[in-house]
Amino acid sequence: MSARENMLGDFLRAQRARVRPDQVGLSGGSNRRVPGLRRSEVALLADISADYYLRLEQGRDRNPSPEILEALARVFGLDPVGTAYLLGLTESSPDRRRRRRPRRETVPEGIRKLLFTLGLPAFVEGRYFDVLSVNPLATALSPRLAVGENRLRSVFLDADEQALYSDWEDTTARLVAGFRRSVGGDTNDARVIELVGELSLESDRFRQVWARNDVQPRQSWPITMDHPLVGELTLNREKLVLGDTTENLVLAVFHPDAGSASADKLSLLASYSVPAPQSRDR
Known part of the structure; x- marks a missing residue:
């Protein structure tokens, strides 16, 4: 597992595939080739551009603002744990800057x-x-x-x-x-x-x-x-x-x-x- 893998994009794609159009007030239609929402639909619901959302999924932007991530979390219906996890996937997150060596764990x-x-x-x-x-x-x-x-x-x-x-x-x-x-x-x-x-x-x-x-x-x-x-x-x-x-x-x-x-x-x-x-x- 590479330290440079696109965890943010992977997570966004997985969440997008889970949400049915009818869950967010959209028509499902009959021409959908993949389950879940289209990228353009996620972008519309999160009030961001479709091109920017594509960059997030492709890993070309790894530092979106917390406001954008929270908007995406609302689109996907994430609970507080899922939202916190999403916020921790950016390159600037303290979790991503944590030291590489495993910490010593001691039971009191x-x-x-x-x-x-x-x-x-x-x-x-x-x-x-x-x-x-x-x-x-x-x-x-x-x-x-x-x-x-x-x-x-x-x-x-x-x-x-x-x-x-x-x-x-x-x-x-x-x-x-x-x-x-x-x-x-x-x-x-x-x-x-x-x-x-x-x-x-x-x-x-x-x-x-x-x-x-x-x-x-x-x-x-x-x-x-x-x-x-x-x-x-x-x-x-x-x-x-x-x-x-x-x-x-x-x-x-x-x-x-x-x-x-x-x-x-x-x-x-x-x-x-x-x-x-x-x-x-x-």
């Missing part, structure tokens, strides 16, 4: 202790979705939830991890959208280049989802897993940004609905877990 000691006291599967992941610290119940849920593993590599490249998820396609789509949100538009980061390059070579599914340019906020959603020991269980997954840290660390917690069959199965799984916390600093 108090969070390590908290993980071990939680009666729920939980782990800390860093900016690149590396597992930095994890409790035994999370590792019992998936052996790939272990310090030193990367969630992208595990979910896309490990057959045993893939087999855990009843809806693997939805899981992968959400994972990549969350990764885009985490790393923003920083194509100069060596770790981002490494991960995206490796996964693009090794996984057709990753290439497909990465090309969508989806960006997703941290949110809760249920995940159904087919565990080899306790069978199918559905858990809610929460991602909480850790306070009082300068790094982009997130605490991920899985929890069942109270009184559900999944809660009983998780209790059974807890009896198999080994009480030894794991941690690693990067």
Whole structure:
């Protein structure tokens, strides 16, 4: 993945293809050769010239004003997370000027202790979705939830991890959208280049989802897993940004609905877990 690739243009094209003419008050017509809006229609709705919008998509102008990007975000119906991501794709954005070397990620000691006291599967992941610290119940849920593993590599490249998820396609789509949100538009980061390059070579599914340019906020959603020991269980997954840290660390917690069959199965799984916390600093 080249540091000079046209991320802004790629994102604009992907968003343009998603918006139906009727969603923005235009007639669809019968002569459309591609899905979504035409460039001229986007330009009209954003109140910019068609030639200038073409330059943005082609990467010939990489420094549009925030006002223009916000107008485009409104045309595409982007939420605040998507809008913030779009604003971070210009060459002058602070995210694009971030230093190239990956930053050292350190899990606070108090969070390590908290993980071990939680009666729920939980782990800390860093900016690149590396597992930095994890409790035994999370590792019992998936052996790939272990310090030193990367969630992208595990979910896309490990057959045993893939087999855990009843809806693997939805899981992968959400994972990549969350990764885009985490790393923003920083194509100069060596770790981002490494991960995206490796996964693009090794996984057709990753290439497909990465090309969508989806960006997703941290949110809760249920995940159904087919565990080899306790069978199918559905858990809610929460991602909480850790306070009082300068790094982009997130605490991920899985929890069942109270009184559900999944809660009983998780209790059974807890009896198999080994009480030894794991941690690693990067």
